[in-house]
Amino acid sequence: MQQVQAVIARAKDAPVEIVTINVPDPGPGEAVVAIQACGVCHTDLHYRQGGINDEFPFLLGHEAAGVVESVGEGVTEVAPGDFVVLNWRAVCGECRACKRGEQQYCFNTANATQKMTLEDGTELTPALGIGAFADKTLVAAGQCTKVDPSARPAAVGLLGCGIMAGIGAAINTGGATRGKSVAVIGCGGVGVAAIAGAALAGSSPIIAVDIDAKKLETAKKLGATHTVDSSQVDPVEAIREIASKTYPGAEGADIVIEAVGRPETWKQAFYARDLAGTVVLVGVPTPEMTVPEIPLLDVFGRGGSLKSSWYGDCLPSRDFPMLVDLYQQGRLDLDAFVTEEISINDIEAAFERMHHGDVLRSVVVL
Numbered sequence: 001m002q003q004v005q006a007v008i009a010r011a012k013d014a015p016v017e018i019v020t021i022n023v024p025d026p027g028p029g030e031a032v033v034a035i036q037a038c039g040v041c042h043t044d045l046h047y048r049q050g051g052i053n054d055e056f057p058f059l060l061g062h063e064a065a066g067v068v069e070s071v072g073e074g075v076t077e078v079a080p081g082d083f084v085v086l087n088w089r090a091v092c093g094e095c096r097a098c099k100r101g102e103q104q105y106c107f108n109t110a111n112a113t114q115k116m117t118l119e120d121g122t123e124l125t126p127a128l129g130i131g132a133f134a135d136k137t138l139v140a141a142g143q144c145t146k147v148d149p150s151a152r153p154a155a156v157g158l159l160g161c162g163i164m165a166g167i168g169a170a171i172n173t174g175g176a177t178r179g180k181s182v183a184v185i186g187c188g189g190v191g192v193a194a195i196a197g198a199a200l201a202g203s204s205p206i207i208a209v210d211i212d213a214k215k216l217e218t219a220k221k222l223g224a225t226h227t228v229d230s231s232q233v234d235p236v237e238a239i240r241e242i243a244s245k246t247y248p249g250a251e252g253a254d255i256v257i258e259a260v261g262r263p264e265t266w267k268q269a270f271y272a273r274d275l276a277g278t279v280v281l282v283g284v285p286t287p288e289m290t291v292p293e294i295p296l297l298d299v300f301g302r303g304g305s306l307k308s309s310w311y312g313d314c315l316p317s318r319d320f321p322m323l324v325d326l327y328q329q330g331r332l333d334l335d336a337f338v339t340e341e342i343s344i345n346d347i348e349a350a351f352e353r354m355h356h357g358d359v360l361r362s363v364v365v366l
């Protein structure tokens with residue numbers, strides 16, 4: 001066991017606190033990772049607000065990179081000294097999805113079995129089974145993916161959640177390729193990552209839609225070929241017009257990615273796709289939201305598919321090393337997502353800036 005500094009949310013809506021926590025030595029199948037950088041994500045704020053569950057106190061932080069310090073018995077995936085990106089999809093290998101070879105749909109994901117605790121012994125709940133706003137954290141070894149150790153931790157740690165969700169929504173779920181048009185509604189961190197994914201896949205045109213003109217500027221930097229300010233024009237009409245210029249006769253984009261998580265923008269995505277096109281929902285809705293009313297005949301008549309994308313349908317062991325290599329080669333601009341590097345003392349202020357839409361990602365450097 002060792003003691004380290006960490007950021008916790010002790011109670012609903014209470015400001016975060018920096019405290020000393022106990023990190024156990026890794027048991028069978030576990031690893032202790034010295035964290036170097038960890039992004040601030042909406043999900044951390046949702047935990048602090050009590051919107052996910054009430055298993056307080058939470059150990060926050062989950063978009064992280066660091067170096068493996070020690071491993072428990074039977075661990076073969078990683079070894080001490082490995083530079084890793086953490087993930088919340090350590091697949092079980094036992095469920096139906098795993099057995100049929102579709103581990104990207106494993107929902108039975110593994111975490112460390114031992115608990116990290118406060119000094120008084122109170123057990124902590126790590127955010128998404130990670131808890132990386134801490135000098136060190138305990139995870140399941142399968143939550144660690146070894147990547148190129150010369151990569152910048154603040155940039156590649158972001159692959160652990162929102163950025164992977166966006167890139168994967170375009171490539172893994174949407175099936176973006178050369179010869180297809182892609183529209184992305186909502187250009188926050190996730191949407192802009194979907195644009196970067198579509199660009200990596202060679203899709204064109206790539207149409208960025210947002211109600212905030214600043215977001216559209218960032219979207220252009222990451223590969224959007226066209227932008228639509230949906231506070232000014234009807235995005236469905238605009239997407240159709242742009243897509244049909246490249247592909248005459250197209251009634252929308254081949255793939256429309258909804259990265260806001262709201263019924264009205266999902267409805268726009270539904271009508272902005274070409275016949276037989278694909279809609280991907282990657283924005284996270286709240287529990288009270290429902291599918292907007294759409295004539296069933298429109299669902300039938302337009303064909304194609306309506307999908308959701310959970311963690312970008314990623315497989316960390318396949319996708320993280322590949323994306324880190326593309327970053328290192330200058331083909332994927334992960335640095336563009338790092339708006340600021342901050343210290344562990346600045347997390348509340350970063351939540352505030354995120355809430356106001358001022359940043360793509362604040363990254364805590366440890």
Ligand code: APR
Pocket residue numbers: 042043162185186187188189190191209210211212215230259260261265282283284285357
């Ligand atoms: N039409 C178009 N864009 C919109 C609309 C709308 N009606 N409403 C909001 N947006 C834009 C915002 O301007 C912002 O650029 O959607 C974007 C949302 O981005 P972020 O708040 O930065 O969220 P992000 O991290 O990208 O996550 C996207 O998934 O994780 C969830 O809670 C998160 O629901 C959010 C979604």
Ligand code: ZN
Pocket residue numbers: 091092093094095096097098099106107108
């Ligand atoms: Zn499984």
Ligand code: ZN
Pocket residue numbers: 041042043044062063161162
């Ligand atoms: Zn996240």
